[in-house]
Amino acid sequence: MRAFFLNGVKNVSVLDIDEPDLKENEVKIRVMACGVCGSDIHSYYGKNPLIKYPVVPGHELSGIVVESKSSLFHSGDRVVVDPNIPCNKCRYCRSGKKNFCEHFTSIGNNIYGGFAEYVNVPDSQVYKIPDNLSYERASVTEPVACIIHGLDIVNAKIGESALILGAGFIGLTFFQILKNMGYNPLIVAELNEYRKNIARELGADVVIGNIKNYVKEKTGNYGVDLIVDTTGSMKLLEESIDIISNDGRILAFAVYDPDAYASIKPSLIYQKEIKIAGEFTNPYTMERSLNLISSGAINLDILLNKKVDINNIESALNGSIKDSIKVIVNNSDNHLCK
Amino acid sequence: MRAFFLNGVKNVSVLDIDEPDLKENEVKIRVMACGVCGSDIHSYYGKNPLIKYPVVPGHELSGIVVESKSSLFHSGDRVVVDPNIPCNKCRYCRSGKKNFCEHFTSIGNNIYGGFAEYVNVPDSQVYKIPDNLSYERASVTEPVACIIHGLDIVNAKIGESALILGAGFIGLTFFQILKNMGYNPLIVAELNEYRKNIARELGADVVIGNIKNYVKEKTGNYGVDLIVDTTGSMKLLEESIDIISNDGRILAFAVYDPDAYASIKPSLIYQKEIKIAGEFTNPYTMERSLNLISSGAINLDILLNKKVDINNIESALNGSIKDSIKVIVNNSDNHLCK
Amino acid sequence: MRAFFLNGVKNVSVLDIDEPDLKENEVKIRVMACGVCGSDIHSYYGKNPLIKYPVVPGHELSGIVVESKSSLFHSGDRVVVDPNIPCNKCRYCRSGKKNFCEHFTSIGNNIYGGFAEYVNVPDSQVYKIPDNLSYERASVTEPVACIIHGLDIVNAKIGESALILGAGFIGLTFFQILKNMGYNPLIVAELNEYRKNIARELGADVVIGNIKNYVKEKTGNYGVDLIVDTTGSMKLLEESIDIISNDGRILAFAVYDPDAYASIKPSLIYQKEIKIAGEFTNPYTMERSLNLISSGAINLDILLNKKVDINNIESALNGSIKDSIKVIVNNSDNHLCK
Amino acid sequence: MRAFFLNGVKNVSVLDIDEPDLKENEVKIRVMACGVCGSDIHSYYGKNPLIKYPVVPGHELSGIVVESKSSLFHSGDRVVVDPNIPCNKCRYCRSGKKNFCEHFTSIGNNIYGGFAEYVNVPDSQVYKIPDNLSYERASVTEPVACIIHGLDIVNAKIGESALILGAGFIGLTFFQILKNMGYNPLIVAELNEYRKNIARELGADVVIGNIKNYVKEKTGNYGVDLIVDTTGSMKLLEESIDIISNDGRILAFAVYDPDAYASIKPSLIYQKEIKIAGEFTNPYTMERSLNLISSGAINLDILLNKKVDINNIESALNGSIKDSIKVIVNNSDNHLCK
Numbered sequence A, B, C, D: 001m002r003a004f005f006l007n008g009v010k011n012v013s014v015l016d017i018d019e020p021d022l023k024e025n026e027v028k029i030r031v032m033a034c035g036v037c038g039s040d041i042h043s044y045y046g047k048n049p050l051i052k053y054p055v056v057p058g059h060e061l062s063g064i065v066v067e068s069k070s071s072l073f074h075s076g077d078r079v080v081v082d083p084n085i086p087c088n089k090c091r092y093c094r095s096g097k098k099n100f101c102e103h104f105t106s107i108g109n110n111i112y113g114g115f116a117e118y119v120n121v122p123d124s125q126v127y128k129i130p131d132n133l134s135y136e137r138a139s140v141t142e143p144v145a146c147i148i149h150g151l152d153i154v155n156a157k158i159g160e161s162a163l164i165l166g167a168g169f170i171g172l173t174f175f176q177i178l179k180n181m182g183y184n185p186l187i188v189a190e191l192n193e194y195r196k197n198i199a200r201e202l203g204a205d206v207v208i209g210n211i212k213n214y215v216k217e218k219t220g221n222y223g224v225d226l227i228v229d230t231t232g233s234m235k236l237l238e239e240s241i242d243i244i245s246n247d248g249r250i251l252a253f254a255v256y257d258p259d260a261y262a263s264i265k266p267s268l269i270y271q272k273e274i275k276i277a278g279e280f281t282n283p284y285t286m287e288r289s290l291n292l293i294s295s296g297a298i299n300l301d302i303l304l305n306k307k308v309d310i311n312n313i314e315s316a317l318n319g320s321i322k323d324s325i326k327v328i329v330n331n332s333d334n335h336l337c338k
Ligand SMILES: NC(=O)c1ccc[n+]([C@@H]2O[C@H](COP(=O)([O-])OP(=O)(O)OC[C@H]3O[C@@H](n4cnc5c(N)ncnc54)[C@H](OP(=O)(O)O)[C@@H]3O)[C@@H](O)[C@H]2O)c1
Pocket: A037, A038, A039, A143, A146, A165, A166, A167, A168, A169, A170, A171, A189, A190, A191, A192, A195, A230, A231, A232, A233, A236, A252, A253, A254, A255, A256, A279, A280, A281, A282, A325
């Protein structure tokens, strides 16, 4: 089978390899669509601590079962994969916090993933997808599950106000969900012109000029109830402390530079009862993510706006594809992918 | 001024009376729109325990300030009213549960309300409305605030499944919010043909035939995560126990007959960890309701589909207006009401 | 090895059987202490739907590892067992609700349990116990984990008021925890004189006469914020609706008769915003239960007040042991058990 | 009447002044006990931004009603006071967040407080105290109400682990509550020898040597689930990020220097899903605080260990009283104070 390999920093190859043996309780999936995630780009540049070279990356994958050693799935099942495999035995797994599993196996990071024709996956990680869902839309079930977990953490509530930092796939998906929930004002900060335009097309109030001034003006100086950071910028996180409202929450969602520090005032945290919270992966939310996606409540097609095939994945990792929100590696014949 | 009076059971009159004196910290509001609520109908039939005859009913009211003895509002301010006045001194008020205030004063129930040309309201109950909001849409801020409080109670979450019992104003507003949140399946049960059609127009999956069978079929026998009852039916509440999923929540939102009993199995509550919860009025949620309504995330115009003037209010109370979702008493010249 | 068998309704035997083979990832535990639970009594009388005769019952077990095919445990480890084995693959397991696992295996119910000299247990179910914990105290880790899960569900909060129905092991453990949390008033209802006395010894305010009157008097007619039912009585559950405060919570913790119905007023649920919730087993709370027990914050020794050996277990099931709170099957030499 | 005045920074006087006129809905309270709070000390040194000189400080006060213009209280009532008077009209008051009231009046900060023989208080701020409660114990109802609000914010749960930074009145009260809840390990960090000893007397595990090392050793490198900071130290807050467990919460409870910054790693917040939250005053928790205190679940007498009279208050502000946890200004004859 064809597979895209990351051999080391900025070192890739596309190879023909043997299909791996299928083990007990595994299914073999012909990958139809696989999203390119920010962490894949980090892996390409050698900045993803989870990666184990050489590896076939790709963890946002959907496809069709072609062989099954599991009683739960059969050939022909259309499926999506949760790439994060818990051990079910460690302290965190047994406390209902499986995203902190001490023996995490991660498809596309430390075992072979979805940038290939086929991948073998334990049945515990596989979900059937509804008929109305294309493989492409299904492929983002995992990142959307991360977003849902984030919304649970900050207890997003109908009719609040928010600021979203960054208008990539993550920011624009948060935006659409919060817009649906009646968030108002609901402000998006972004620098890239192309993304600003997509945000506006989706109905966003995009920051003009200085973020702090803009938010203060739009909220009558109260600040917003919720800030979601998808940029990883220290400066924006620091400014968030000033423009979050009393009792407001800041969600630190981006993959931050491990060496960077933010400088914040505890006196404001105390006095305004600010809540700062991090979010890490997708524990227990895959099913709800599938429900949300197949409900049609959010527009994914506008976000999944660039396609590559297996031979052109590097272009999606090294930044040569412009004006994308999310790039999808599309292995399917067109008619299958919808 | 003209005012509609409820003098007792099914006993109404429209009278010219003196405008009441404006007291310190009050504003005089020219009522522009006032919704007719289920509890007004209960009052008409003598089944509302809160009512004190004779009274001018009407508690879902918006209008324009024409005189102010408050430093917070000025003539010309466009406003909406929270009809439930807390004492701020009782055990419940001081515990953050003002909807249980032991000395509740309720505009339109035990003091004069909005079915009149003018009404005087303490400034603590008045909210300015955004420019983009018509008086009509603003008039339902209170019932929508009740719904938001209900969603907080059951901790509504992105991507769950739900069944809504009843497709009146309340049911269809719950429906729209949950649809926006990616609830899926999201099923509505209703008997009335007109309302079924409105529900379908809004994208609802309307129950055909037996509710229990329908829900089981649509959820692969798992049942739904959330049931919202807006009908007040004992039978539906009893059936809810069977079709709620494990760890599911049932929200008892309707004004139930004070003499009716439901017969439920505690063994199922225990074994399925069912949560049943009631919801009572709109504590602390008026601001969020205004945000939601003015965000445009839900379609109110399709629900506010019948208008009467002050002389025809009885027709909205005695059931002679057919095919309505919510009747609005419109006091405004048309151009002002939008 | 010696093992106590339940062959059918009221049909028991104590047999010498071969020790079962130890499988991969299992540990063999010499059982030192095993609690007798209400559900074991239900099994004896044929009223436990989970049981699969013939079986060795006993699921509240602690002991010492004597052989290990797991890398996580070694001979000599002092351990306690979580009897409820999830599949980790079903909808509930993957949603963080493993207590509703669709393929539940339950030690002491559908596979052999702790009323025996030895038992083999998968390492995913085994927890090391701190040195300061006797086998006896450790043996109740599972029921205490259920209680902790129940307190999470009703969101028990410092300084509220409560009524506990029933003063068995469960009721008196709830009582001690709530007392520590400053619950006040904190009232216990119980009929049995011996248990009333233990409750009083622990500092309880025990109901005298009619429960409803007693609670109203003690709370100035407000009712209590929390009611925990450990009796399974329909009558008490029905009365709870009247004496729960506004915004109060009722926890249905007992194993209720599957055929019994309670008759409740939805109008009170709505008007008082009552929350009724069930609790089922011990998901994700074993670790916290161990922490609580080994902290010494509750007095278990007064509750674990009767011991039997393997030959006398029937006396604990058929009610011939009087004045017990919790009976422990003690397999240990005395010096080991402390 | 005699009253202690703070006229400016380190400028005090004890004066005979006229008793202020009693207004409608107010009660006149003869102050029996009034706690000295950290913020009073800040006021003395000119570091409390809320203070308006000259003022009679003192906001932790209990006493006996000697005159009443309120229908809710009568002469002879034993009472305690909530010093924070909300406006009930601003955005925060109407959203259930009265601690952020935009028109806060604060007894002992911007109006006359409890370091005097008498004080007039609006009835909305007054609570009757149970017979079993001495004036001294009752006087700390407000700081304990702050602590309860803090425990609500971090959702303190049975059987977790915690580190408490600082062993003053606040730290040692947190400690006792968490100990009661089975927190284990439960570690206290403090520098002062006297306070370390009191902490140990209460059963605390007091840090020896380096805090980070100590916590890691005691928790098997997992860190603690909860950290409560009562010291205001930037260094300790920064270190907390390293020794908080995955999914752990840090409560910023101290009054921090308004000019100080802490330097924290967002990458750890994200990766460990750390939650940092502030706590500000006592909204809606006075009643629960009274319940907790009168339940006897915590030992206050050991904490309220120094008494001064009205003429010696400065000694409690300028640090000349050694080895105190909390100083109480005791106006009562001894027999009344118990
Ligand atoms: N927590 C989790 O479980 C989880 C899951 C998935 C993804 N993530 C992380 O979430 C983050 C967002 O993902 P994504 O796919 O949406 O990434 P993305 O496409 O890189 O989006 C981030 C956006 O933020 C913008 N941005 C950066 N700095 C900015 C600034 N100072 N002001 C305004 N905008 C700024 C970027 O603009 P430019 O393109 O011009 O720089 C970009 O459009 C990534 O760090 C990703 O690794 C986390």
